[in-house]
Amino acid sequence: MQLFFNPDISEKDKQVVFQRDESKHIVKVLRKKEGDILNITNGKGFVFTAEIIQADLKQCIARISSAEKQPPPPYYLHMIVAPTKMNDRYEWFLEKAVEIGVHEITPVICDHSERKKVKLERYERVLLSAMKQSLHYYFPKLNEPVTFKDLIEQGIEGSKLIAHCEDVNEKPYLQKKVHPWHRVNILIGPEGDFSKEEIEQARNTGWEQVSLGDSRLRTETAAIVACHTVAMVNQ
Structure with missing residues (x-):
């Protein structure tokens, strides 16, 4: 199954008009033609079935025959991760x-962050490609970068967990602090980890310390371990 994306369609629409890039991909790269059937999502949980009625490189148009809303996941995961030095x-x-x-x-800028500027448009393209490839129907929300100080001053709903490498007495494993069908926010620091001041600030504002295991992990590895742990708890 191939999944296509159009953020503007709703369950009431009778047809979908693709933007130029997606039209080119459908017609030139995938060689789709009039009469072919497409599966489309708007990133808001809907999956549409549509038949191509105009196979044009600049403006591909399809007639919608069905629309079905997929149930949202039973939990909500918000990953707050410092940008890595190497963007890839x-x-x-x-x-x-x-x-x-x-x-x-949410990209978070910390005391030890070596990268403090990010390209959200590029990140959104990565997210979109991954959503289509993995056949997910909900497009993740990507927030503007925020400083650590501003982040911890925000009123964030749900569990607030911070994973760091400092050796402290009370730092249970992440899986012990994650509950099924719950909203969880997980904070992952940069390559140089959070500063001691940041860890203390987080603790003083209600963030709970957690461990991701005995190994010292790269930022991106730690973030993936956290994602997988939450997903497994909710299976």
């Missing part, structure tokens, strides 16, 4: 997080 590592995290199951992502 962060993009790898984005791709794999979508495949495993993530609902919201």
Whole structure:
């Protein structure tokens, strides 16, 4: 099954008009023609079945024959992850997080962050490609980068968990702090980890410390381990 994307369609629409890039992909790359059937999502949980009625490189049009709403996942995972020095590592995290199951992502800029600027448009393309490849019907929310200080001052709903490498007395494994069908926010730091001041600030504002295991993990690896742990708890 191939999945296509159009964010503007709703269950009331009778046809869908694809933007130029998606039209070119459908007609030129995949060689779809009039009469072929497409499966489309709007990233809001709907999957549409539609028949191509105009196979044009600049504006492919399809007639919608059915629309079905897929149930949302039983939990909500918000990953708050510091950008990595090498941008391709962060993009790898984005791709794999979508495949495993993530609902919201926020890049966070910390004291030890070596990368403090990100290209959200590029990140959104990675998320979109991963959503279509993994046949998911909900497009993750990607937030603007936020500083650590501003983040912890926000009123965030659900469990607030911070994973760091400091040796402290009370740091249970993540799976012991994640509950099924619950909203969870997980904070992952940069390559140099969070500063001691940041860890203390997080603790003072209600963030609970957690461990991802005995190994010292890269930022993007730690983020994927966290995603997988939450997904497994909710199976």
